[in-house]
Amino acid sequence: MWHDIIFMYHVSMTKKVNGLFYFLQKLPFLGKKIPSRIYQFIRLKKILSIITFIFSILGSALKNFLYLFIFYMLPIMFLYIKQDPIPRVQMQQVFFLTFTILTILGACTNSKMWTCDDETLIMIKQLHMESKRYMLHHSLFTYTINTISLGISSLPICMILMISPVYALLIAVVYFCSHLMMDACYLFLYERYHNFILFHKAYKPAFLMICLLLAYGILFSKITISFGYMCMYIFTLLSLLGIVFAYRYLKTTNTYTAVMRRIIQDYLSMGLNNDTNVQTLDVALNEKDYSQSELKQNIHHKKHGYQFMNALFFKRHKRLIYKPIKHRLIILLVIMVCVILSSFFIKDPIDKSDLLELMPPFVFFLYMLNISQRTCKAMFMNCDASLLHYGYYRTPQAILTNFRIRLKALILYNLPVTILLCILITVTCFVYHISFTPQTIALFHITMFILSIFFSVHYLFIYYIAQPYDEKLEIKNPLMNIVNGAIYVLCYLCINLEGNLYFSLGVLAATILYLMIALPLVWHFAPKTFHLK
Structure with a gap:
């Protein structure tokens, strides 16, 4: 038994270490300095295997702690x-x-x-x-x-x-x-x-x-x-x-x-x-989803080039995209109805003296409502995985044009959820008599819209900079998991922070700064990194 366990450990760790070497070789600047013979360094691979094993246990412990804390301790x-x-x-x-x-x-x-x-x-x-x-x-x-x-x-x-x-x-x-x-x-x-x-x-x-x-x-x-x-x-x-x-x-x-x-x-x-993976099942197309009107060639006859291609893509994937949006809107409407009905039974207002105190949990809430990650997976599986085989699709002009068109579409798709969330916030303020001024409610709503744009840019930015998927939709570039994990942790930690004017302005400033950094990076690096793994 122990011989088999040790052997499986070596196979698993070797696979992970080889994946790490591959990732490092694909990094700009640093990757060119790593020789191909690095896979032959057995002693180095053994040391890294031990380190990887230790970190896998610690990572699993952290994941289990978050699981226990979120699903057990918080409700209790x-x-x-x-x-x-x-x-x-x-x-x-x-x-x-x-x-x-x-x-x-x-x-x-x-x-x-x-x-x-x-x-x-x-x-x-x-x-x-x-x-x-x-x-x-x-x-x-x-x-x-x-x-x-x-x-x-x-x-x-x-x-x-x-x-x-x-x-x-x-x-x-x-x-x-x-x-x-x-x-x-x-x-x-x-x-x-x-x-x-x-x-x-x-x-x-x-x-x-x-x-x-x-x-x-x-x-x-x-x-x-x-x-x-x-x-x-x-x-x-x-x-x-x-x-x-x-x-x-x-x-x-x-x-x-x-x-x-x-x-x-x-x-x-x-x-x-x-050709597919379990992860593709939620973004795979079903031929029954198509109607005859959606298959007509002249729906977007006024558009040309990549505008026509992306319009056709979003048109034929509207059920894939609209379904989660519809579910989110229904959930928000149900919450709004519950808030209004609860006002007849709860006479005391919510223990918040100012609207901005509600900001921290809504950062995480908006993160969970965003559909950009799912849409990016659909883009790759049902469009880019095939077209990236062709040289014309990998040119800088094509990549940047598609990025601009898709970013606009993602922002528009996330807009209805953000608008309804802002309406829910306003209704909650009136129902529970939470004090606010025109300035604070305007700041709250602006921050929500900027955050919605941030999440749209973030997922598309990571998709184009890292292009983490291979043709089986498996994540080959760990950069995506690392960055998305960091964003998740930051948004979750916001729940426990104190909401005030400084927090709202800080979130707004950090979001705008991220956008100012991410967009130029896409313009500079995406033509070099956006390709099949």
Whole structure:
């Protein structure tokens, strides 16, 4: 077992280090100084593999901490922190119960044993590893790493709840046991029925909704839960006992070869190893979406060149783009109706004395409402991935012309959501008697519009400067993930900041500065960087 785990570790880390070398070679200025023989430096690759492994654990721990904090701690603190005295025992027990329910949900919907990717094909197809050895040992290795990172990230949560660090160990054990036992259940069901029953498109969403409603229903209903610490320890011991039987079954069953053959067949039949990726499914076109009027040649007869091409692209992708916009508008309208109706029941105004105090959370809210990232993916998959094979499409004039046309379109597409958000803000001010002046509400609305333009420019800027996708829509340039991750963190951190005039002016100034830097960079570097990977 350990030999297989170490071997898979080397393959995985080597793939990541080679990807890092490729990325560095594509950087301007620095890339030319990195020789092609760098791939032969075995000692350097071993050192970087260890560093990459350590950072992957730390990154996973950070991701798990954000997951625990956002989906567990924030709702719990919102519901219980204002009570006097704070019911810490109730908070701890609700946290543990909610975590257990959602962990079972994660075990059912996010199994590592039943996934297939490039590494799976390398290990099974090219290196001819036995299916049983790969599936069992790969899942054990992945779950162990996630368990360690989850245990590390749980320690700060335990400190916030003022409970024993032993809880972090219990949380990690519950995660590991639930995932391995669920893998055993999946294998047993496949062995019995020769089908992925729980992966059925009808069962999986139903189970997802049941678990979410159960977990957050218990949380937000504030049901008094009373069970001692001994019950948690007994539950953990039962989980450990269950994993003994699960592991015994996983070691003795001979279903792995048939399962792996089916998984790889499904993976390849979806085109995931050729032209598309799972990530393309939300931006892929459906021929049924076309109407006869949209297929007519003379819809945009007054436009020519790239204006005609982009107008045709956005016309034929209007359902792909309009659908998320429509969903966002409906959500905002529902929120507005709830705000108006709640005014009849909540007599006290919101605990905000000035409109600008509402600014910080709306920065993150507007970030979540923006559709530019999805649209950029659609641009690449359904347009640029094919046209970038032709030299005329890679000329500076063509690239910059398309950038200008698309930027204008993205700004216009995000405009309705921004307008309705500003209306929602104004309605909230009137309904809850939040004080404002014409100057402050004008500043608030201007900042929202500038932020909407910022997010439109940002995603298109990263798309043209980094061009992170290959023809399978896999992200080959990590710069996009790094920058987008930084923007997400900054927007999320804004929630906890104090809203005032200085914050609003600071956001406005930072946004304008970013736009002043990003646009010239596109004009200068996009003709050199916008190409197929």
